[in-house]
Amino acid sequence: MKADSAPRPTILVLASGSGTNLQALIDASRQRDFPGEIIAVGCNKPGAFALERAAQANIKTFVVNHKNFGSREEFDGALMAEILRLNPDLIVLAGFMRILTGDFVRAFRGRMLNIHPSLLPAYTGLNTHQRVLDAGDTTHGVSIHFVTEELDGGPVIAQAEVAVTKDDTAEALAGRVQQLEHLLYPIVVRWFCEGRIQLAADGVLFDGEALSHPMRLSDS
Ligand code: GRF
Numbered sequence: 001m002k003a004d005s006a007p008r009p010t011i012l013v014l015a016s017g018s019g020t021n022l023q024a025l026i027d028a029s030r031q032r033d034f035p036g037e038i039i040a041v042g043c044n045k046p047g048a049f050a051l052e053r054a055a056q057a058n059i060k061t062f063v064v065n066h067k068n069f070g071s072r073e074e075f076d077g078a079l080m081a082e083i084l085r086l087n088p089d090l091i092v093l094a095g096f097m098r099i100l101t102g103d104f105v106r107a108f109r110g111r112m113l114n115i116h117p118s119l120l121p122a123y124t125g126l127n128t129h130q131r132v133l134d135a136g137d138t139t140h141g142v143s144i145h146f147v148t149e150e151l152d153g154g155p156v157i158a159q160a161e162v163a164v165t166k167d168d169t170a171e172a173l174a175g176r177v178q179q180l181e182h183l184l185y186p187i188v189v190r191w192f193c194e195g196r197i198q199l200a201a202d203g204v205l206f207d208g209e210a211l212s213h214p215m216r217l218s219d220s
Helices: 020-029 049-056 072-086 102-107 128-135 170-193
Strands: 010-015 037-043 060-063 090-093 112-116 139-146 156-163 197-200 203-206
Touching: 010 020, 010 049, 010 072, 020 037, 020 049, 020 170, 037 049, 037 072, 049 060, 072 102, 090 170, 112 170, 128 139, 128 170, 139 170, 156 170, 156 203, 170 197
Parallel strands: 010 037, 010 090, 037 060, 090 112
Antiparallel strands: 112 139, 139 156, 197 203
16 A cells, blocks of 8 residues: 555544634645544534534534433443544544543543643633633643543643733633634644654653653744
C-alpha cells in the first residue's frame, strides 16, 4: 500500500453548542495533508448549531439528549454505545457541556481530548472569564488536555495565553480566548493523529519524551 493511502485516524467530535471549535477542526481537516478524518459529530442538545455545521460539511451526526435519561450513568451508557458503534481513534470534546462518568472516561483513556478556557490548573469549571477578571489576573488563556476522571484536571498538552487589559469584559476576553482555541485545537488534534502525543501514567509524552510543561502556541 502506498504511504499516502494509509488510513487516517478517525475522530469523533462531541459538542453541545455553537460549535466554533468544531468548525475550526472541520476547516483544518479539509487540508490535504491533515492526518485525521472527522467521522461523526455527537451532541446532547437537539438543535445545537454544531449539528448544522457538521451537516453542512457532510459529516454524520447523532444526538443523545441528556433530558431523556434519568441518570448520568444511563446517559453515558447510551452515548458510549453510539461511540463504540463508530469506534473512533480519538474523541474530541469541543464545548461538550456534560460531566462524564468515571466509567466513560476510563473506557476512552488516552484517546479523549478536551479544551478548557483557562490556563489550567487555574479556574477549572464554569465562568472562567469573569472569574479571571474578578481576581484581577493579568493573563488568561486556553488549555487542551487529556480527559481523566478529574474534571478539567487531566494532563495538559498545550496552552495559549492572552493578556488581560484594564478595561476588559468577560465577553471581550472570551472572544480573544476563542480565537486562540480555534488555532490551538487543530494543532493538538494533528499531533495526536500523527502519533506525537500520548497519555502516560503520570503525564503527557510528546515525541516519546515526558512533557515537563505544556506546549505553547509558539512551539508548534
Ligand atoms: C469554548 O470556549 C470551550 O473552551 C468551552 O466551550 C466553548 C465551546 O464553544 N469548553 P464552541 O461551541 O466551540 O463555539
